[in-house]
Amino acid sequence: MTGGHFYSDTSIPDLYRWFATETASSPTWQQLSTWIAQTEDIWPLLDSLPGKKRQPNVFLATLRYLEGPTAPGADFLAWVQQHWPEIRAVVLARDTQTNEPGRCANLAPVLSSLGEKIALIEVGMSAGLCLFPDRYGYRWSLEDGSTVARGQDDVAVIECAVTGRSPVPYELPNVVWRAGIDLNPLNPSDPDDAKWLRSLVWPGQATRERRLASALQMAAAEDVVRVRGDAIEQLPSLIARAPQDATVVVMHTVVLAYFQRERRIEFEAMMADLPVRWLANEADRVLPGVAERIPSWDGPPSFVLSLDGQPLARTAPHGQFHHWL
Structure with a gap:
C-alpha cells in the first residue's frame, strides 16, 4: 500500500x-x-x-x-x-526540521527588493532561524572576482558563491515583524530542541554546527510569533495579524516535500490567491507550477528559488551557492 x-x-x-x-x-x-x-x-x-x-x-x-x-x-x-x-x-x-541559517544567503537579496518594510511569515519555521535574514553577516562572491559583504559578524558570516546575472541588489531586508507556522514549532532556548537540531547537521560539517549554535543563541532572545498547526488552515489568519504598513512575504525553504502531493497542489493554489508576496526555496519538482518553468540544469544538487511562482535561481541545499536563471 x-x-x-x-x-x-x-x-x-x-x-x-x-x-x-x-x-x-x-x-x-x-x-x-x-x-x-x-x-x-x-x-x-x-x-x-x-x-x-x-x-x-x-x-x-x-x-x-x-x-x-x-x-x-x-x-x-x-x-x-x-x-x-x-x-x-x-x-x-521527531521530524526533519533542519533549520539552516545559510539559506538566508539566497533569501535576503530577494527580500530586500520587495519593500522598505517586510513582515516575514515562514511556513515550516522549525526554530525560526530563517526568520532573521537581517541579522546575519554575508559574503557573496561574484563571478567577476569581487565580493559583496553585508551585515554584521556577531552571529554568523555566511559565504555564498554567485553565478548568473543578479536581478536584485545585494542588500539586507528591513524585517519589522516575524511569524511562523509549524506542526511542531521548536524553541531555540530549549536544550532538547537544540540538541535535535544539532543532530540534524551532517557529520563533518563543522561550519554549519558553529553557525547553528550562534543562530540558536541569537534567536532565543528575539520576539517571534509562533503558531502551531497546519499551514493551509492557519496561514490566512496569521497574514491578517501582520502590520498593515509592511509588505507581507510568505516564505518557505525545503518544506513542501513533506506535504502529501494533493496538499502541495492545494497550497500552491492558495498562495496564488492570497494578498502577499510568495518566496519559495524548494526541490525542482515539488511545485508543479514552478517546475514547468525551470530551465534544464546539469549542475550539482540544488533547490529552486521562486518568487510568486516564477523561478529566479538555483540554490545550494545549505546556501553555499546560487545561480541566477
Missing part, C-alpha cells in the same frame, strides 16, 4: 541509495547510507517505520541524538538491533 509520498512509497535500499547521493558533502553519512542500501538485515527494522518516518535523515539524526555509532559494519547493526525501541521512539517523536 502506498502513502502518496516518496518516503512512504520507496523501498529502503532505494531510499538509502538516493540519500547516499544527496550526502556527498558528508562522507560519514554517504558511506553509512551506501552500506544500509546493501545490507538486508537492517531493512526490516527501517521498513517497520510508518509512512514519512522512513526518511533516512530522521533515522540518521537519531543516531547522533542518541550518541550511537555511525561507522557501518557488524557492530553498527548489533547496536541498532539492541537499541531499536529507543531509536523508534525518537524517530516517531
